[in-house]
Amino acid sequence: MSSSILVGYATSYSSTLEVAEAIAGTLRECGLAVDTRPVREVRTLTGDTVVVLGAPLFMFHWHKDIN
Ligand SMILES: Cc1cc2nc3c(=O)[nH]c(=O)nc-3n(C[C@H](O)[C@H](O)[C@H](O)COP(=O)(O)O)c2cc1C
Numbered sequence: 001m002s003s004s005i006l007v008g009y010a011t012s013y014s015s016t017l018e019v020a021e022a023i024a025g026t027l028r029e030c031g032l033a034v035d036t037r038p039v040r041e042v043r044t045l046t047g048d049t050v051v052v053l054g055a056p057l058f059m060f061h062w063h064k065d066i067n
Pocket residue numbers: 010011012013014015016017056057058059060061
């Protein structure tokens with residue numbers, strides 16, 4: 001089983017996606033294996049040893065995909 005970092009994100013207008021891609025890019029520059037995926041597509045964490053989650057607030061509530 002390989003190990004990797006999952007950077008999961010929820011977004012409506014793409015700014016959180018851009019932040020997720022920036023984080024993933026920096027981690028890759030450090031030689032780490034990183035997957036970047038929308039959290040709504042994540043079904044299992046098999047092989048992911050570290051998870052980074054990012055989501056925006058809308059009207060004081062987390063983005064619906066992070067609930
Ligand atoms: C209708 C609306 C409501 C928002 N409500 C909040 C809020 O309650 N708290 C907050 O910190 N930011 C709020 N924001 C700012 C968003 O969280 C911010 O624009 C975020 O970067 C959007 O992420 P996304 O581009 O990945 O969808 C709101 C933005 C909009 C358009």
